[in-house]
Amino acid sequence: GQSYFQVQFLIFFSSLYVIFYGQNRPHIFKSKVRNEMANEAVFMVLTYHLITFSLFNLSVETKFLMGYSYLAFVGGLIVFNLHSVASQIASKAKRRYFAWLSKRQVEEVQPERVEKSKESPEEQVHPHQLEKLKLERKRSKRSSRTSRKSEIQVKTAKKSLLKVIIEDIHAENEESNLDPFGIGEKPRDRVKEKKQNGRRGNE
Numbered sequence: 229g230q231s232y233f234q235v236q237f238l239i240f241f242s243s244l245y246v247i248f249y250g251q252n253r254p255h256i257f258k259s260k261v262r263n264e265m266a267n268e269a270v271f272m273v274l275t276y277h278l279i280t281f282s283l284f285n286l287s288v289e290t291k292f293l294m295g296y297s298y299l300a301f302v303g304g305l306i307v308f309n310l311h312s313v314a315s316q317i318a319s320k321a322k323r324r325y326f327a328w329l330s331k332r333q334v335e336e337v338q339p340e341r342v343e344k345s346k347e348s349p350e351e352q353v354h355p356h357q358l359e360k361l362k363l364e365r366k367r368s369k370r371s372s373r374t375s376r377k378s379e380i381q382v383k384t385a386k387k388s389l390l391k392v393i394i395e396d397i398h399a400e401n402e403e404s405n406l407d408p409f410g411i412g413e414k415p416r417d418r419v420k421e422k423k424q425n426g427r428r429g430n431e
Contacts, residue, residue, distance in 0.1 A: 235282055239275045246272065263312050270305045274298060 246268045255261050279285070280294040 235275070235278050238278070239272070242268070242272050242275055259312075263309070266308060267305065270301055270308075273301055277301070 246265070249264060249268065253261055255264065277294055277298045281291055285291055285294075
């Protein structure tokens with residue numbers, strides 16, 4: 229009774245796996261999908277062989293004969309997997325060999341281009357182009373220098389303006405300290421001075 233349930237569950241779950249794999253196909257390459265499906269199909273056949281080895285088959289001779297078929301399927305499965313692995317290795321070796329041959333042919337037919345490719349990028353550039361690049365570099369350096377000089381001039385001008393403003397403020401403060409109430413000057417004199425200063429500025 230126990231062997232009955234064991235074999236039936238094994239066949240059931242193996243068939244479920246085949247259905248799941250055939251529906252989803254997790255592998256990208258078709259070769260891997262084919263190999264997996266072939267392996268699972270042979271595995272299902274081997275699980276069906278287990279029925280003959282259980283208590284369903286009472287004759288010993290049939291069990292012995294089914295053992296040969298079981299071993300034959302196992303051997304075929306091993307040979308199939310070895311063949312798939314060997315074919316993958318051979319395909320990779322062929323690709324590398326053909327790539328090496330193509331590189332060798334290119335080196336023999338076009339040695340000058342290969343030598344140029346091995347040279348540095350500055351050596352590959354034409355001399356006229358090198359001169360243009362040098363001139364552009366010099367111009368960029370000059371422009372950077374002029375920009376720096378202009379920045380320095382602007383800074384110095386700002387400093388000088390600040391000094392002048394500070395001196396004017398100090399002078400005004402000194403005048404206000406000497407005559408804080410404006411006693412020494414009359415308001416009319418102040419108005420005249422302002423008008424004269426305005427006329428001079430307009431002139």
